[in-house]
Amino acid sequence: MTTLAMPTTLPNPLREGLAAERIPEPATMVIFGASGDLTKRKLLPALYSLTRERMLPGRFAVIGYARRAMSDDAFRNEMRAGCEEFARRRPVDPGVWEGFAPNLFYQAGEYDDPRAFVALRERLEQIERTLGLPGNRVFYLSIPPSSFATVVRNLGVSGLVPPPSGPAPASFSRVIIEKPFGTDLATAQRLNHDIHETLTEKQIYRIDHYLGKETVQNLLVFRFANGIFEPVWNNRYVDHVQITGAETVGVEGRGGYFEQAGILRDMVQNHLFQVVSLAAMEPPVALDADGVRDEKLKVLKALRPMPSSEIDAHVVRAQYAAGSIAGRAVPGYREESGVSPTSQTETFVALKFFIDSWRWMGVPFFLRSAKRMPKRVTEIAIHFKEAPRLLFGRRGGEGVRPNVLSIRIQPDEGISLNFGSKLPGQAMEVAPVTMEFRYGSSFGVEPPEAYERLILDCLLGDGTLFTRADEVEASWTWVSKIHEHWHAKAITQAAAGAVEPLPTYAAGSWGPEASDQLIGAGGRHWRRP
Amino acid sequence: MESAPSRSTVEKFSRGEAITVGVERIEKELAALWQAASRGEDGSESQPISRAALWNLVIPARGIDSLSRVKRLVDELAPALPARVITLCRGWGHALAGISATIESNVVSRPGGARLVFAEEITLTGEGAAADERHFGALVRSLQIPSLPTATLWFDASPADSLLSNELLPVSDRLVIDTGRCVGARELGAVCRLGAINRVEIGDLGWLRLAGFRLLFAGLFDPPVGGGPLAMASHIEIEHRGPKIASALLLAAWLGVQLGWRPLDAAPGFDKGTGIRLRFASTSKGSDGRERSVAVDLKPSPGECGTSGIVSLSLDAGGPGETYRVRRTADNHAELTVPIAPPRTVKLDSRSDAELCVGALGPAGHDPLLRRVLPFAERLADLVAARGAG
Numbered sequence: 001m002t003t004l005a006m007p008t009t010l011p012n013p014l015r016e017g018l019a020a021e022r023i024p025e026p027a028t029m030v031i032f033g034a035s036g037d038l039t040k041r042k043l044l045p046a047l048y049s050l051t052r053e054r055m056l057p058g059r060f061a062v063i064g065y066a067r068r069a070m071s072d073d074a075f076r077n078e079m080r081a082g083c084e085e086f087a088r089r090r091p092v093d094p095g096v097w098e099g100f101a102p103n104l105f106y107q108a109g110e111y112d113d114p115r116a117f118v119a120l121r122e123r124l125e126q127i128e129r130t131l132g133l134p135g136n137r138v139f140y141l142s143i144p145p146s147s148f149a150t151v152v153r154n155l156g157v158s159g160l161v162p163p164p165s166g167p168a169p170a171s172f173s174r175v176i177i178e179k180p181f182g183t184d185l186a187t188a189q190r191l192n193h194d195i196h197e198t199l200t201e202k203q204i205y206r207i208d209h210y211l212g213k214e215t216v217q218n219l220l221v222f223r224f225a226n227g228i229f230e231p232v233w234n235n236r237y238v239d240h241v242q243i244t245g246a247e248t249v250g251v252e253g254r255g256g257y258f259e260q261a262g263i264l265r266d267m268v269q270n271h272l273f274q275v276v277s278l279a280a281m282e283p284p285v286a287l288d289a290d291g292v293r294d295e296k297l298k299v300l301k302a303l304r305p306m307p308s309s310e311i312d313a314h315v316v317r318a319q320y321a322a323g324s325i326a327g328r329a330v331p332g333y334r335e336e337s338g339v340s341p342t343s344q345t346e347t348f349v350a351l352k353f354f355i356d357s358w359r360w361m362g363v364p365f366f367l368r369s370a371k372r373m374p375k376r377v378t379e380i381a382i383h384f385k386e387a388p389r390l391l392f393g394r395r396g397g398e399g400v401r402p403n404v405l406s407i408r409i410q411p412d413e414g415i416s417l418n419f420g421s422k423l424p425g426q427a428m429e430v431a432p433v434t435m436e437f438r439y440g441s442s443f444g445v446e447p448p449e450a451y452e453r454l455i456l457d458c459l460l461g462d463g464t465l466f467t468r469a470d471e472v473e474a475s476w477t478w479v480s481k482i483h484e485h486w487h488a489k490a491i492t493q494a495a496a497g498a499v500e501p502l503p504t505y506a507a508g509s510w511g512p513e514a515s516d517q518l519i520g521a522g523g524r525h526w527r528r529p
Numbered sequence: 530m531e532s533a534p535s536r537s538t539v540e541k542f543s544r545g546e547a548i549t550v551g552v553e554r555i556e557k558e559l560a561a562l563w564q565a566a567s568r569g570e571d572g573s574e575s576q577p578i579s580r581a582a583l584w585n586l587v588i589p590a591r592g593i594d595s596l597s598r599v600k601r602l603v604d605e606l607a608p609a610l611p612a613r614v615i616t617l618c619r620g621w622g623h624a625l626a627g628i629s630a631t632i633e634s635n636v637v638s639r640p641g642g643a644r645l646v647f648a649e650e651i652t653l654t655g656e657g658a659a660a661d662e663r664h665f666g667a668l669v670r671s672l673q674i675p676s677l678p679t680a681t682l683w684f685d686a687s688p689a690d691s692l693l694s695n696e697l698l699p700v701s702d703r704l705v706i707d708t709g710r711c712v713g714a715r716e717l718g719a720v721c722r723l724g725a726i727n728r729v730e731i732g733d734l735g736w737l738r739l740a741g742f743r744l745l746f747a748g749l750f751d752p753p754v755g756g757g758p759l760a761m762a763s764h765i766e767i768e769h770r771g772p773k774i775a776s777a778l779l780l781a782a783w784l785g786v787q788l789g790w791r792p793l794d795a796a797p798g799f800d801k802g803t804g805i806r807l808r809f810a811s812t813s814k815g816s817d818g819r820e821r822s823v824a825v826d827l828k829p830s831p832g833e834c835g836t837s838g839i840v841s842l843s844l845d846a847g848g849p850g851e852t853y854r855v856r857r858t859a860d861n862h863a864e865l866t867v868p869i870a871p872p873r874t875v876k877l878d879s880r881s882d883a884e885l886c887v888g889a890l891g892p893a894g895h896d897p898l899l900r901r902v903l904p905f906a907e908r909l910a911d912l913v914a915a916r917g918a919g
Contacts, residue, residue, distance in 0.1 A: 009755030014747035014787050017898035023744060026751050051876075054741065058748040058865050058875060095860055099875040132870030134752035171752065 009134075009170065024459035026059035026133050027172075028124060030160075032151055033142035034064025034075065034106065038178070040082035042209075043140065046451035048083045052096045053448075055456055061103040061127055065120060067110060075106035088449055103131065111147040117158035124160070135171035137161070138458055142178050149194035156198035164200050176205040176458055179270050180261065181467070184483060185476040192469045201469055205458045210271040210378075211465040212450025214439060215413040219278045219380075220287070222407070222415065229405075230283070232384065234359045239402060241279070241365045242381045242519075244529050245272050246373035248325050250347075250507070255338025262345045264317075267369040269479040271378075273300065274467065275409065276365065279380050280355055289463035293471060300474035304354040311485045314353065316503075316514045317346035320372040323507030330372065330507045344490060344502060347371045350515035366519045368526065372507035377529045381406040392420075392430050401432045404527070413447065414438035534558070539565040547631040547652065552668060555651055559632055563649075566634070581611035582648055584890060585679040587669055587697055591620040596652075605883030607635035607648055610890065613674050614650040617665050617692075628655040628664055666696025678702040680890055683723075684710060684734075701729050705889045708906075709735030709838065711775035718910035724903025732889030734882060736899050738837040739780055741863070741878030742855055746842050749853045749867050758846035758853060759788060760813045764824050768840035771803065771829025776838035778913065781807055781825050782906035786898070788812070790823060792905075795912040804828045805913055833857045835877060 029047070031039055050056045064075050080101065083092045107123050109116030128135055139155060141148055152175060155161045161173040175195075182188025195204060210216055223229055232238070245267050251258040258266065277296035284291035306314055321332040334341050348370035355365065384403040392400055404418045416436040423429040439447055457465055493499045505512045510526065519526055534542075541548055542562045550558045588603070590596040596618045603614050614635075635648040653668055655661075673679055680703040683693055698704065704723065711717040724731060750756055765784065769777035785792065790809035799806040804826055811821040832840035835857055843854035843866075854866040861879045866872050880888065888894070 009752050010757045010760060012747065012750040012752075012754075012756045013759060013789075014743075014750055014756075014784075016787060017896075017901075018744065018747055023748065026748070054744065054876070054878060057751060058745055058873065059751070059870065093876065095862060096876045099862070099873065130870070132753070132867055136752070 022456065022460060023055060023057055024456070025136055026057045027136035027138060027459055028061045028063060028128060028133055029138045029140060029455075029459075030063045030065055030120070030124065031140045031142060032065050032111065032147075033140075035066035035068045035070065035078075036142055038142045039064065040078065041086045042449070042451045043142065043455070044079040045083050045087040046449055046455055048092065048096070048100060049088050049449065049452050050456060051100045052089065052093060055452075056459075059131055059133055061105065061131055061133060063120070063124060063127065064104070064106045065109060067108065069108045070106050072104065072106050076101045076104050079104060088446065088452075111143060112150050112154070114154050114157050117154040117160060121158050121160050135169075137171070137173045138176065138455075139174070140176045140178075140455075145180055145182075145191075148177055149191055152195045152198050161198065161203070164196075164198065164203075172203075172461065174203050174205055174458055174461070175199055176207050176455075176466075178207055180265060181206050181270075181472050182476060183260070183265060185473060185480040188472050188476045192473065196469075202463070204466075204469070205454075205463060206467040206469075206472060207454055208270050208274050208467055209450040209454065210274055210409070211467075212452075212454040213409055213413070214447035215407060215409045215415075216275060216278060217453075217465070218413075218415075219275075219407060220292070223279075224283050233382075235361050235363045237384055238360075238363050239383045239385045240363060240524060242383065242527055243272055243276060243279075243365065243367040243379075244381075244527070245367075245369035245378045246376060246529070247371050248373060248376045250320070250330060250333065250372050251336050251339065253337065255336045258347075259339055259343060259345050262349075263347055263369050263371065264349045264479060264482060268349060268351070268367065269475050270467075272367055272369055273475045273479075275378075275380055276367070277471075279382075279407075280357075280360055280365075282357075282359065287464070289466075290468075292464050293468045297468070297471050297474055299355060299357070300471060300478070302355045302357045302360075303474075303478045304356045305478070306353065306481060308481070308485045308488075311482055314351060314518070315482055316348075316350040316512065316518050317486075318348040318370075318503045318505050318512040318514070319343070319345070320347050320370070320507045321504040323372065323509065325372060325374075325508050332504070332507070333371075342499075342501075344486075344499070346502060348505060348511050348515070350511065350518050352518055366524075366526070368511060368515060370505075370511055373510060374508050375529070376411065378409040379406050379527075379529050380409070381527050381529075383524070392428060400430050406527070406529070408529075412438060534561050534565050538562070542566060542632075542634050543636065545634055545636055547633045549629065549631050552628055552630045552653070555630055555632060555672060559649055559651075562632070562634070582613045582674055582677060583610060584612040585673045585677050586612045586614045586682060587617065587679060587701070588614065588682045589617045589619070589685065589692060589697070591618070591685065593618075595620075596654075602883055602886065603650055604635065605881060606886055609883070609887045611648040613648065613672070613677070615669055615672055616650065616652045617669070618652065618654045619656065619665075619692075628653050628668065630654075662692040662696050665692060666700075669697065670700055673700065680705055680894075682886065698726060698729060703730040703732060703890065703894055705732045705734065705886065705894065707734040708775055708779055709738050709836070711735070712773050714774060714778060714910040714913040717775040717778055718907050718914060721903045721907035721910060724900060724907070730895040731899065731903075732894030732896070733899055733903075734885040734889060735776060735779060736896070736902070737880070737885045737888050737893060738835075738878070739776060739783070739839065740893075742780065742837060742839050742842055743783060745855045745863055745865060745875065745877075746853075749855070749865065754853075754867060754869060758844060758851070760811075761846060762788075762811075762823055762844050763821065763847070764826070764845045766826045766828060766841070766843050766845075768828045768830035768832060768842075770832075770834040770838050770840060773838045774805065774827060774913070775910075777827040778909045779902065779906050780839060780842065781827065782902045782909055783898075784825065785809055785909070786901045786905050788823075792908055792912060793822065795909070795916050797913070797916050799826060799828075807909060807912070833859055835861055835879065 107120050162169050182191050277299040280299045281295040284295045319333045333347050334343050350368040353365050382405040386402045400420050406416050408414050414437050416434050418432050418434050420430045421433045423431045503512045543566050588599050590599045599616055631652045633650045679701050681697045681701040682705045684707045706720055706723055708720050711720055750759055767777045767780055789812040793808040793810055796806045807825045809823045811823050815821045830840040834840045841856035845852055851868050852866055856864045858864050861877050862874050863877045864872050864874050
């Protein structure tokens with residue numbers, strides 16, 4: 001084996017024309033938090049699937065990093081078990097695994113120990129030399145949020161990433177940061193400030209796995225590749241918009257975390273506001289990272305500020321009580337492990353809000369998200385205004401309903417449109433019918449997992465489906481007002497010695513009555529997704 | 530009043546069996562059968578069916594063996610690509626009174642038994658005067674689902690056929706060919722000439738079969754190696770499964786296009802009379818300032834070649850151990866050799882013809898690089914054929 005010494009690397013002409021194949025350059029991915037659940041359930045299975053689909057370069061390595069001591073082989077075995085259980089296509093193909101596994105390595109170390117990062121750098125450089133890797137690096141932070149800033153600082157101090165002010169290096173260094181990105185506006189701003197001391201914004205990939213979902217991306221295609229929808233996508237034709245993010249699961253052993261978060265932080269501020277911004281944004285000038293993110297940001301900035309005096313009227317929160325899910329009894333939230341019996345953390349939230357832009361002025365957006373709902377579903381539904389004159393009002397017009405376009409994000413991704421149709425027969429009777437498009441049946445192929453798409457995009461340097469610093473701060477700006485109001489209210493109630501428990505809803509129901517009242521004015525009601 | 534199809538006909542249709550119909554009644558019968566198949570046992574509309582279709586696919590076949598292959602391909606395609614398939618079969622071997630037609634459904638069951646994907650297949654068979662291309666052309670035009678794109682899957686290695694040029698290409702949006710079915714240079718040259726048809730998009734299954742090799746070989750020159758060894762290359766070897774030289778010529782054409790080479794000549798008889806040496810003029814100059822030439826040797830080999838026909842592709846950069854190679858090994862794997870890293874084994878592409886068709890009907894079916902490679906391959910094929918080899 002010889003070592004190639006080339007002061008300047010000539011471009012690779014054989015790559016030209018292969019851009020459509022979307023194969024990134026050789027690189028190493030370092031996963032911080034490699035002994036955690038996400039690595040085993042999502043990240044390694046995604047990397048394995050990408051290898052299986054031949055979407056990763058021929059030279060690619062993964063280094064798992066965590067506190068727990070473990071050998072390379074033990075890490076490989078653990079990851080194999082994870083892939084066997086969670087990979088999109090199972091069982092694991094032994095032939096693919098044979099080529100993949102030797103390039104998995106493990107390094108133990110603390111997140112706050114700069115010497116451990118120097119050791120990591122030495123190990124990484126040795127692996128890069130051995131495998132002929134060019135120094136392209138992606139660091140995946142699948143660790144507690146409290147360690148984000150420390151790890152990023154240590155990446156810089158140890159020389160694992162070059163200083164942001166230095167000359168542009170030949171190879172890339174990128175950092176993927178998992179959610180939650182801050183717990184309110186102040187902490188998000190502080191975190192952005194801290195990581196910008198080591199990284200430029202272009203190196204930072206704040207991941208929101210919702211954006212990796214096929215239907216979320218299809219929102220862009222649906223809206224901007226078809227000429228017939230955009231003209232009616234505005235306040236002239238749209239009556240209101242409903243967004244539902246429902247889960248059947250409870251806190252699943254993460255009671256301690258959820259107590260600090262609540263559904264508003266856990267789902268709304270990130271996932272669902274990303275969906276809202278894609279659904280409501282203006283056409284971007286270009287389909288590149290900043291083009292799309294600039295438009296999403298404008299939506300988040302146009303969210304009408306909610307004065308404290310209006311929050312109780314526009315925001316409904318509740319906790320699930322004991323009930324039934326999938327035919328079995330489940331406990332209430334306050335009985336879950338790690339949850340305080342006097343908890344005031346919301347597991348249900350419903351919001352009514354407005355986007356003050358020319359397109360959406362006056363159109364109410366209703367958003368609800370909760371745990372322990374009857375079914376797992378995330379969708380956005382555009383409810384159109386009724387026809388200006390109901391010709392069929394007296395004769396068989398019972399079937400006339402406003403048109404609804406619903407975009408199902410998960411599960412069973414697809415789009416459906418409800419419209420009225422004449423029933424066959426002599427009478428002029430109208431019945432609502434549904435025209436459906438389902439990814440599963442129309443294309444007959446399973447879409448890739450969100451993490452596959454997002455990891456690949458990061459390796460290719462495409463930040464379109466990642467969240468920018470200003471987007472994060474804009475959504476926190478709006479959401480934090482609600483948290484501040486709730487916090488102030490709790491203090492007032494505690495001082496008065498009259499703490500009101502949150503309203504409850506039975507597990508397996510669609511939420512408290514108050515949420516029906518929230519949407520009910522004007523004869524509207526929540527869709528049954 | 531039209532009579533409804535019999536229950537046994539509906540059951541046959543639901544099972545995907547072929548039902549003979551008059552050519553003038555194809556659309557009516559299909560509509561009636563889908564409607565009947567949607568009804569529940571008691572006749573209620575309890576199982577609404579979507580007739581999903583993303584493409585009109587026109588697939589000509591010649592003779593019963595060819596038709597059987599097409600049928601198998603269509604069955605494999607159905608789960609991944611709902612389509613209206615119109616199969617045209619000539620060369621049946623015995624005279625027919627006119628064009629005969631059968632219709633059948635392609636139903637795909639999902640896990641749990643739900644039947645979610647429905648597509649339909651129309652087979653038109655003719656012989657002698659009945660198989661006049663104009664009859665087939667008119668029927669295809671009448672049977673295309675409006676607003677859907679139409680692709681012609683032309684797997685015949687002798688494309689100089691007026692059915693294709695006069696009748697099918699004018700109504701097609703995409704032409705899918707298969708250079709991988711060509712054996713010699715003459716066949717390849719003839720198929721590559723289809724690449725000059727600009728009014729349709731073109732996809733090639735042979736090109737897609739080579740994708741794994743192309744990607745892996747290209748990856749050898751990613752940083753930190755870079756394009757240096759490619760610029761200085763003087764000798765490249767492509768081992769192919771003899772006598773199928775066509776895939777090797779297509780691979781050489783890809784290298785020629787990407788590296789800006791100009792074909793000079795072809796010399797058969799290399800390697801104990803069995804191989805072919807292609808010579809190219811390189812864009813880079815030698816140390817003496819003169820135009821450099823690159824030799825590409827196409828060598829027959831008994832080695833493992835999978836479906837691509839290629840056993841190995843290697844570049845000798847001059848120095849000792851300076852070899853860059855992708856070699857196919859057993860079980861659909863490839864060994865990658867680069868001077869800067871230990872050899873590595875990776876899994877190769879092993880897509881079936883149906884999966885390749887799906888690829889060719891997707892973005893890979895309008896690859897601008899293929900548009901440049903086909904005429905280059907045609908020139909190489911002509912050079913080789915002119916020397917009486919391949």
